[in-house]
Amino acid sequence: MSKLVTASQFADPDAAYVTLVEARRGLSAQEAAALDTRLALILANHVGDLGVLKEAIELAKGAR
Amino acid sequence: MATTSRYHFAYRRCPDQDAAKPARRPVVVVGAGPVGLAAAIDLALRGVPVVLIDDADRIGEGSRGICWSKRTLEICDRLGVGEKLAAHGVTWKLGKVFSGDELVFSFDLLPEDGHKMPAFINLQQFYLEKALCDRAGEIDDIDVRWKNKLTGLEPHNDHVRLTIDTPDGPYVLEASWLIAADGARSTARDLLGLAFAGVTFEDKFLIADIKMAADFPTERRFWFDPSFHSGQSALMHRQPDNVWRIDLQLGPDADVVEEQKPERVTERLKRMLGARDFSLEWVSIYRFNCRRLNRFVHGRVIFVGDAAHQVSPFGARGANSGIQDAENLAWKLAAVLKGEAGAALLDSYERERMQAADENIAHSTRSTDFIAPHSEAERNLRNAVLALAPRAEFARRMINSGRLSVATVYDTPLSTPDEATFAGSARLGAPLPDAPARHRDGREGHLLESIGGAFTLLYAKDGAPPQPPAGVRLIAIGEDLIDSAGAIAKRLDATPGAAYLLRPDQHLCARWRKFDAGKVAAARDRALGKSS
Numbered sequence: 001m002s003k004l005v006t007a008s009q010f011a012d013p014d015a016a017y018v019t020l021v022e023a024r025r026g027l028s029a030q031e032a033a034a035l036d037t038r039l040a041l042i043l044a045n046h047v048g049d050l051g052v053l054k055e056a057i058e059l060a061k062g063a064r
Numbered sequence: 065m066a067t068t069s070r071y072h073f074a075y076r077r078c079p080d081q082d083a084a085k086p087a088r089r090p091v092v093v094v095g096a097g098p099v100g101l102a103a104a105i106d107l108a109l110r111g112v113p114v115v116l117i118d119d120a121d122r123i124g125e126g127s128r129g130i131c132w133s134k135r136t137l138e139i140c141d142r143l144g145v146g147e148k149l150a151a152h153g154v155t156w157k158l159g160k161v162f163s164g165d166e167l168v169f170s171f172d173l174l175p176e177d178g179h180k181m182p183a184f185i186n187l188q189q190f191y192l193e194k195a196l197c198d199r200a201g202e203i204d205d206i207d208v209r210w211k212n213k214l215t216g217l218e219p220h221n222d223h224v225r226l227t228i229d230t231p232d233g234p235y236v237l238e239a240s241w242l243i244a245a246d247g248a249r250s251t252a253r254d255l256l257g258l259a260f261a262g263v264t265f266e267d268k269f270l271i272a273d274i275k276m277a278a279d280f281p282t283e284r285r286f287w288f289d290p291s292f293h294s295g296q297s298a299l300m301h302r303q304p305d306n307v308w309r310i311d312l313q314l315g316p317d318a319d320v321v322e323e324q325k326p327e328r329v330t331e332r333l334k335r336m337l338g339a340r341d342f343s344l345e346w347v348s349i350y351r352f353n354c355r356r357l358n359r360f361v362h363g364r365v366i367f368v369g370d371a372a373h374q375v376s377p378f379g380a381r382g383a384n385s386g387i388q389d390a391e392n393l394a395w396k397l398a399a400v401l402k403g404e405a406g407a408a409l410l411d412s413y414e415r416e417r418m419q420a421a422d423e424n425i426a427h428s429t430r431s432t433d434f435i436a437p438h439s440e441a442e443r444n445l446r447n448a449v450l451a452l453a454p455r456a457e458f459a460r461r462m463i464n465s466g467r468l469s470v471a472t473v474y475d476t477p478l479s480t481p482d483e484a485t486f487a488g489s490a491r492l493g494a495p496l497p498d499a500p501a502r503h504r505d506g507r508e509g510h511l512l513e514s515i516g517g518a519f520t521l522l523y524a525k526d527g528a529p530p531q532p533p534a535g536v537r538l539i540a541i542g543e544d545l546i547d548s549a550g551a552i553a554k555r556l557d558a559t560p561g562a563a564y565l566l567r568p569d570q571h572l573c574a575r576w577r578k579f580d581a582g583k584v585a586a587a588r589d590r591a592l593g594k595s596s
Contacts, residue, residue, distance in 0.1 A: 037448040045458040 004055035070124030070190050071197070075211035081235040089115045090401055092226060092239035094214050094252055096120075098129070098189065099369030099386035100245030101196035105143045106394030108205035109517065110568075112401055115237070116206060117228060119213035119251075123197070124190035126273070126346040130301065130309055131380035132192065135471040135495055137181035138512055138570070139391045144202075145195040146181065152195075153185030154302050158283040161465050163450040165291050169460045173468060176489060178551045179498040180510035184468065186303045188273075189383065214246070217255040217365070224364045241397060242365045245390070248353075250371035256362060262355020263429065265376065266316035267436040269350055272329055273307050276342035280308075286465035288435075288450055292336040297435050297465075300336075307345055310336070311377075313436060320349050352376040354425045354432070360389075360414045368393060373421040375428035378435060378466030385424050388471065389417045395517065395568035399592060404535075409593035412478050420472035427467045434464035471495050478567070480574035480587040488557035495570050496522075499551035504544060511552060514545055517568045519588055523579060524553070526560035533585035536565070567591050 010016040023039075024032040044053050080087040091107055093100045096118035104114040132140075132153065140146040161169040173183035200206045215234065216227025224242045227234055244252035253260060280302070287298040299311035312332060314323060322328060329347050356373035360366060369386025393413045399405040437443040452459035474493035482492060489497045498512045515522075521532050525542030532538040541547055541558065556564060556575075565574040565587050574587035589595055 034444065034448065037445055038452055041445075041448055041452060041459065041462075042456070045456075 002055060003049065004052050004059065006059070070122075071194050072122045073197070073208070073210045075121055075231055076209075077230075077232055078207070078209060080237055081230065081232060083235075086225065086236040086238050088223065088238040088240065089113065090240045091115070091243060091397065092117065092224075092237065092241075093243040093245055094118075095244070095246035095250075095369075095371070096123075096193075096197070096208060096210075097245060097247060097369070097386075098192055098196065098383050099390050100243070101193065101200055102139065102143060102387045103243050103245060103368060103390035103394055104206050104208075105196065105200055105203065106139075106391060106517075107398055108200075108203045109143065110394060110398035111205070112398050113205045114207070115239075116200070116208045117212035117214065118208075118210055121210040123193045126189075126348060128189040129192075129380075129383040130186045130188060130303055131384075131468070132185050132187060133380060133384045133469045133471075134179065134181045134183050135469075136384045136387045137185065138495065138498070139387055140192075140196075141181065141513060142517055142570075143196070143199060145199050148195055149187060149192060150181060150185060152191060152304060153187035154282055154304055155182040155185050156282045156284065156302070157183045158281075159465070159468075160283055160285050161463055162285070162287040162290060163453060164289055165287075166454065168450065168453040169463050176497060176551075176555070178500040178510075178549055180513060181498070184380070186301055186309070188303055188305075188307070191304070214251050214255070217242070217252060219256070219363050219365065222364070240364065240401070243393065243397075244365055244367045244371045245369050245386070246371050248370040248374050250367070252365060253357070253367065253371055256365065258357055258362070260355055260357060260374075262353055262374070262425070264353045265351060265432055265436060267351065267432075268314045268316065268318040268320065268323075269352075270310075270312045270314055270318075270323055270329065270332070270347070271350060272310045272312075272333065272347045273303070273345040274310060274333065274342040275306055275345055276308055276337070276340055277306055278308070278337075278340060288446075288465075290336075293332070298336065299465075308342075312336075314349070318349070324349055350377075352432075354429050356418070356421045356425065360417060361410050366393060366397070366410065366413070368417075372417070373425065375424050376432050378431040379424070379427055379468050380466070381424040381428055381469045384469040385417075385420055388420065389413075391569050392417050399568075405592040405594065412476060412593055416472070416474045416476050416478075419475060423472055424469075431464045431466045435466075474571065478573055478591045478593065480565075480583075480590055482575065484575075484577045486557040486575060488555045490556045490564070490572055490575075492572055492575070494572060496564070496566055496572050497555045499547070499555055500549040501552060502546035502548040508548065511545065512570060514539065515566060515570055517570075519568060519591070520566045521579075521584060522556070522558075522564040522566065524556075524558040524560055524562045530579045530581065533581050533588065536584060536588055565591070 091114045093104045093116045104116045157174040159171045213229045215229045218225040223238045226237045285300045296313035301309040353374045368389040375381045396409045449462045501511045519536045521538045523540045525540045529540040563579045567573045573591045
């Protein structure tokens with residue numbers, strides 16, 4: 001049974017998106033990749049659920 | 065480069081070489097390393113005569129294994145050399161991890177106090193082997209044969225026929241059971257044609273033991289990407305005699321010949337150690353494998369230690385797990401040879417020690433993935449963890465410079481499932497946690513040293529101690545042993561009347577809130593593989 005929430009959770013999804021945009025504004029692709037890697041670690045720990053993490057990886061790998 | 069051997073042993077011709085018909089021995093152990101010696105001593109102390117053969121006549125070429133875990137030391141204590149090793153070794157419990165030149169993480173390996181043995185000691189492998197050799201020499205039931213090289217192995221239903229080469233030529237010997245403790249390049253394994261599949265890691269590592277008078281603290285130090293060895297990892301560890309173990313990652317493309325040249329090694333070490341004076345004791349380059357046999361028991365041939373499984377050195381899981389293999393096998397094989405158990409009990413050796421091997425391989429593989437990432441993409445993730453570590457606890461917990469060896473908690477049919485719940489640090493299927501205990505004569509000592517190597521029922525006194533069933537020794541806590549620090553009650557969650565059955569390897573296999581002779585007898589039978 002899926003535990004990963006894919007329904008929108010932000011009251012203002014546009015604000016969430018732009019927050020992520022601003023975080024990488026001015027960064028090179030390499031710097032942005034390093035930022036994303038750190039973010040993935042921080043958020044994965046915040047979720048703290050291996051099952052959810054695996055589902056999220058599946059979802060991310062499936063989208064091209 | 066290798067230093068000269070420290071200890072030599074004489075080849076001696078033995079009567080079996082002149083026997084008209086091959087002699088039949090109950091147990092032959094091949095390989096007089098730490099694992100083979102431990103197996104031989106344990107079996108002999110249980111009354112089983114052992115022939116121990118080794119193709120060499122010396123020990124002490126290089127330090128090799130240096131970290132000995134608490135459980136290994138507890139086993140060695142039961143075999144009679146634990147106190148000697150603990151006194152000789154360098155005791156440590158603190159590990160420090162650096163990223164670049166900055167300390168990012170430290171760990172303390174001793175979770176409980178009041179254990180007789182420390183979490184770890186560092187001691188050159190040849191000192192441990194020498195101590196075990198000396199101990200074996202004190203025991204009449206052990207026949208050590210140096211310069212006896214296994215060259216032929218013919219399995220039969222109830223024995224194995226061995227061809228052994230010696231300086232006087234070959235002879236034939238029959239063994240009811242053969243214990244193959246002949247290491248990673250096991251001859252016994254090759255003679256049986258067994259596959260030894262797994263993963264080989266591409267990174268090469270330089271390992272150097274150096275003599276140096278230095279006042280670094282006694283702790284394990286591990287660096288990721290230090291300025292003295294850019295882009296790679298480094299490890300430093302203290303041993304007795306002012307000897308330090310240095311381990312430097314060299315990457316997959318290192319030139320094995322070039323990198324072992326003393327001037328090259330010295331140059332690398334100077335970058336790390338600055339102007340300090342040091343001399344090289346031993347240098348080697350290694351790559352490692354994580355692999356194991358599909359089965360550890362092949363008819364009358366039983367594999368232990370590196371002959372059965374191999375891991376990376378990060379975590380000290382090689383020799384320590386091998387000595388625990390030896391301990392697991394010794395009491396079971398002794399019980400089979402004495403007719404106290406059927407050969408099916410040996411299936412549990414395989415099951416329990418395969419569980420341990422898989423655990424060790426999993427930990428070792430994870431450590432290696434962290435220390436030597438397979439690609440740039442994986443390295444970026446590793447570096448992200450290191451970058452976050454100073455500011456976030458979760459990242460510090462992900463740093464993996466080797467998860468150090470602890471005893472496996474066996475998930476085993478030999479254990480009788482708990483009827484009641486128990487708190488405390490004792491676990492069903494695990495070695496009993498040690499604790500301070502006062503002996504009858506008033507001497508302060510410890511719990512494990514009082515238990516020895518027989519089926520033992522620990523009984524938390526509640527009135528007169530009961531009569532245990534046959535084949536079980538009873539120790540009443542509060543009478544035979546005094547819980548002087550209160551730690552036994554706490555660690556076992558021992559309420560008055562509670563009873564704990566220990567296997568001959570000191571693993572907890574059953575426990576109850578109230579003594580019941582029938583249940584104790586049934587649990588002992590179960591631990592001997594008689595029912596399930």
